[in-house]
Amino acid sequence: MNEHELQDAVNRLPKSIEPPRDLWPEIQARLGTRAGSPSWQRRWYWVPLAAAAVLVFLLIARAERSAWDVTALAGRPLIGTKRLAASGRLHVGDWLQTDDSSRALIAVGRIGQVEVRPDSRVQLVVARTTEHRLALARGTIDAKVDAVPRLFFVETPAGTAIDLGCAYTLETDSLGKGLLHVTAGEVEFQTGSRSSRVPLGTLMQIRPATGPGIPYVDDAPAPFVRAVVAFDLEQRGTRARATRSVLALARAQDAISLWHLLQRVDVPLRGMVYDRLAALVPPPAGVTRRATIALESRALEGYWTKIQRIHFRMMVLRGVREIDPRTGVAKP
């Protein structure tokens, strides 16, 4: 087909396509919730009234900004010392507690929601539009957030989960031992200067002393998971054997784990980890062995971008297309 034929075909496209269903009822419903019609906007006497309404709204909003809505999903959760009936407000500083038969749903400002499962204890720490922060003292939450990265944080006894636009389940005991399972987007978990990146379809163990462990894909074989967890539990200086076990069991699908492992092993072992990672998923152009082993951020970021992209494709197309885990390209 040449340029001319394409233009002819474009010119024949219909200018109008009827929607597959009538959209008017939904439009009408949305108009019905709005504060007026166009004619109102043109009448001057609405100006001072509107200004007064805005002022009242701002005052109310300011007073309410430091609280989030809570709904009881089962049983009677506690806010502070009061039983929650059907719904209520969680103010900054308030604790929400569920027993073994109660659950609650917290609206995270306007950006998402958190379901608090039974036997959990959660505190609202910060409720601003620029920062939404909960503390999970113990128990399990399911978070769903639809916002730009780094607006929603959950503190646990062992570190902080930082939302990068995602859905995840986070559980912890009161000492900080826990598990993070990400089902959409990506979460960063940080303890001091140590952090892990946990994309969708991966899990990560959390330990009180060491914080974030090494993430692994949710369909990783059990021996590989055991090897990763064993590495997390080893003390620095005695990790050589555990490192070798992880490397021996790793597949290309486990590149996320090896990328983290590279930064956790003692210096003499980094070359060995890099070589295994590069054999499973070759580094992108411009990322060298020397720079990666030296943990230069540009090299690590470049490698991560490639690994993450392949991983996302495998997860999104799981069950639909077979993806080569070395390259991210669909197999014929």
Added chain:
Amino acid sequence: MPPPDDLVARAQAGDQTAFRELYREHAGRVYALCLRLTGDGRDAEERTQDVFVRLWDKLSSFRGESAFSSWLHRLAVNVVLNERRTTGRRERRVMPAEDPDNVAGAQHAAPLHGSGLSIDLERAIADLPDGAREVFVLYDIEGYGHGEIAQLVGIAEGTSKAQLFRARRLLREKLER
């Protein structure tokens, strides 16, 4: 049916019945634009609703300096592009746009209209990368100039030309397969 100008004037005065008539009259054109700009049937339905809700808010600012349909068309383009600007970053994080085998083409929720080559062309347009599709739809189908597109989309004029070239090449390749 009352003349269009009368409908606009009545809708401006807050008459929802007249506004519904305006919707009936222009929904097909707006939906076609939204469908082609987004490449996705469900998104197109949502954007079409957004356009008419926005129209209700903005109707009082229509002074009749251009044809109502042209004015509405421009409003629709702005609504779709603004929506994409605000959600684009989030979507790119989850599904990198440069992935060679993006599944966007499998996401059409609405049936494609037309027949034969038209259907193939509609499908091929929907499968274009976002940037190339927007420029192609605005330039080749809707008749905007590169200067206008650059302003609307927030890109350089040269980028608009490059995207158009890329879109046409991709379309020809797809339609020849």
